[in-house]
Amino acid sequence: MESRAQPVIKATGGVGWAPFIFLFPFLFFLSLFWVLPLLGGVKMSLESNGLGAVEFVGFKNYYALANDERYFKSICNSLIYTLASVVLIVPMSLWLAHLLQSTFRRLRPMLTFGLLLPALTPPSVLATLFLMVFHGREGLLNQLFIIPIGLAPINWLKDPNFILLGLVLQTVWRWTGFMTFFIMAGMEGIPKAYYEAAKLATSSRWDHFIHITLPQLRSVLIFISIYLLVDGFSLFSGAFILLGGSGGTADAGLLTISYVFQKTRFFEYGSAAAISVSLLPLMLLSLYTIILLRRRYI
Amino acid sequence: MKNIDSAKSGFLRRSVSTLLLVPFLLAVLYPFLWMVFGIFKTNHEFFQPLRIWPMKPLNGEYWMKLADTFFPNELSMRNIHELVIGKWVPFWDVLLNSMLSSFGQAIGAVALSAMTGYAFARLKFHWKNIYFVIVLALILVPRQLFAVPLFSWLNTLGLNDSIFGIILPGVITGLGVIYFTQVFRKIPVEYSQVARTCGASEFRVFLTLLSLIWPAILSYGMIHFVLAWHEHLLPMLVLSTESQQTLPIALAKLYDVSQRTPQGVQMAASTFSLIPTALLFALCHRKFKSSLSDMLVH
Numbered sequence A: 001m002e003s004r005a006q007p008v009i010k011a012t013g014g015v016g017w018a019p020f021i022f023l024f025p026f027l028f029f030l031s032l033f034w035v036l037p038l039l040g041g042v043k044m045s046l047e048s049n050g051l052g053a054v055e056f057v058g059f060k061n062y063y064a065l066a067n068d069e070r071y072f073k074s075i076c077n078s079l080i081y082t083l084a085s086v087v088l089i090v091p092m093s094l095w096l097a098h099l100l101q102s103t104f105r106r107l108r109p110m111l112t113f114g115l116l117l118p119a120l121t122p123p124s125v126l127a128t129l130f131l132m133v134f135h136g137r138e139g140l141l142n143q144l145f146i147i148p149i150g151l152a153p154i155n156w157l158k159d160p161n162f163i164l165l166g167l168v169l170q171t172v173w174r175w176t177g178f179m180t181f182f183i184m185a186g187m188e189g190i191p192k193a194y195y196e197a198a199k200l201a202t203s204s205r206w207d208h209f210i211h212i213t214l215p216q217l218r219s220v221l222i223f224i225s226i227y228l229l230v231d232g233f234s235l236f237s238g239a240f241i242l243l244g245g246s247g248g249t250a251d252a253g254l255l256t257i258s259y260v261f262q263k264t265r266f267f268e269y270g271s272a273a274a275i276s277v278s279l280l281p282l283m284l285l286s287l288y289t290i291i292l293l294r295r296r297y298i
Numbered sequence B: 001m002k003n004i005d006s007a008k009s010g011f012l013r014r015s016v017s018t019l020l021l022v023p024f025l026l027a028v029l030y031p032f033l034w035m036v037f038g039i040f041k042t043n044h045e046f047f048q049p050l051r052i053w054p055m056k057p058l059n060g061e062y063w064m065k066l067a068d069t070f071f072p073n074e075l076s077m078r079n080i081h082e083l084v085i086g087k088w089v090p091f092w093d094v095l096l097n098s099m100l101s102s103f104g105q106a107i108g109a110v111a112l113s114a115m116t117g118y119a120f121a122r123l124k125f126h127w128k129n130i131y132f133v134i135v136l137a138l139i140l141v142p143r144q145l146f147a148v149p150l151f152s153w154l155n156t157l158g159l160n161d162s163i164f165g166i167i168l169p170g171v172i173t174g175l176g177v178i179y180f181t182q183v184f185r186k187i188p189v190e191y192s193q194v195a196r197t198c199g200a201s202e203f204r205v206f207l208t209l210l211s212l213i214w215p216a217i218l219s220y221g222m223i224h225f226v227l228a229w230h231e232h233l234l235p236m237l238v239l240s241t242e243s244q245q246t247l248p249i250a251l252a253k254l255y256d257v258s259q260r261t262p263q264g265v266q267m268a269a270s271t272f273s274l275i276p277t278a279l280l281f282a283l284c285h286r287k288f289k290s291s292l293s294d295m296l297v298h
Helices: A016-047 A060-067 A068-102 A108-120 A121-134 A140-146 A163-188 A193-199 A205-216 A220-232 A237-243 A254-266 A269-278 A279-295 B003-040 B062-069 B078-084 B091-120 B129-139 B143-157 B164-170 B174-186 B189-197 B203-210 B214-229 B233-238 B247-255 B263-295
Strands: none
Touching: A016 B091, A016 B129, A016 B143, A016 B203, A060 A269, A060 B233, A068 A108, A068 A163, A068 A193, A068 A220, A068 A237, A068 A254, A068 A279, A068 B247, A108 A163, A108 B003, A108 B263, A121 A140, A121 A163, A121 B247, A121 B263, A140 B247, A163 A220, A163 B003, A163 B263, A193 A205, A205 A220, A205 B214, A220 A279, A220 B129, A220 B174, A237 B247, A254 B143, A254 B164, A254 B233, A269 B143, A279 B129, A279 B174, A279 B233, B003 B263, B078 B091, B078 B203, B078 B247, B078 B263, B091 B129, B091 B164, B091 B203, B091 B214, B091 B263, B129 B174, B143 B164, B143 B174, B143 B233, B164 B233, B174 B214, B174 B247, B214 B263, B233 B247, B247 B263
């Protein structure tokens, strides 16, 4: 981060023990509740399943994963789910933020709050409400949209072709308003002078958007995408309520965390930990990408 | 003349934007209204099939039927009463636990992140970059992924079935550290230099700066409160006694079909679980947005 060399002045502080006093509480909790469980996970993944006396089995759990179709299915589902939610939410919230910026000033807080409401609701409640919308035949979606355009009612949560789409729509419903809020906050931080200067060159709103708003919002957009990616991979509650902890028909909605949870239900702690550890390279790769991005764009 | 013209087109633009937002708002809010009205419905009313198609929307009967399924027949308080006296779950205990654990996590996270963020932004120490990469990794590896080893580690520490088993791991957050690092960078260096010249200790300087960034403290505390309020997986593993549990778990239990809880009770519990976060946000969302705007751009 602050890699450039700074002249040593006493006034910039941080001499002696001060930095470590400031960092100590964080590092203490970090090692106790994050580093140790992580190492514990690695150790656990090398041990046998079951509750009683566990023994060291080496990479056996990983070999088992390599032949586990459901494991690959769950990773694949999680990837699709996560990417789809980012691809849908980011442009939509950009558009909504733009619309909100150009509504009547007095209505704005109310409209924003309305859109935000799903983000404030516990995911389990959201899932239940969603269940009503997505219900087999009597659900709102079927009654208002699917049947009137002449299609057969879709059994959203039983038909393997639609389960993942249902989960994605739920995430879109949950996060779009919240991300809109972030983007609006970002838009309000852009100095008005930039737009006034641009008006001298062109009056096209689209050009203003492409050449001023979008570049100015890049740190917001990167932040949002990272947040959604991490949240997508760690989604548990929504899928747990909608599908009762299972993967749904033909595992079409099996996400990685749900699979980890399923393993722990049968006390297969070794396999569960192996799944978690096997995702670490993916995380490291994204970490590397973020560091590169920070260097270049932020 | 030109001014009036642009004011007119401004009004038109604002109206069009508002109209475009209406469908989104309806889609977001409809399930929530449905939830609130659901409190007063009997199971029979609740599961009334919504068979409005193939009636035509121009038909008066269509609207009658829609209103009939949407609004409750009478305002019966029975469901709220059953929830409040704890017939299905120990509601007040659960609510209190959720409050305590979320407040605890929010306060702890703000304190730790602010201290660490201050160190990153203002102090010099060795291997700063490495520490910062660790913080990024903390964001990228979601806690849910290592919930199982964390759970067994908490057991070893004797924190199982205790609210501290939820609060203590919940105070470390990578997002918070990054947020406060950015916040402290925005404060002109001269402020702390003046304080230091007056002979203030490093910690004294930090406390002085804290009073300047209270909107940021409030904002991050709020976000962390909401996230903690929604946490599902770890409390489910750690808290086993019913009166120790938090809201999302109690909700999942109510939703479980095998419990045969009346739908109205479920909806009442869902509504109550939304009130604290919604209230918090409604009260301070303006402060929140302006502090985000200050920070997000650049």
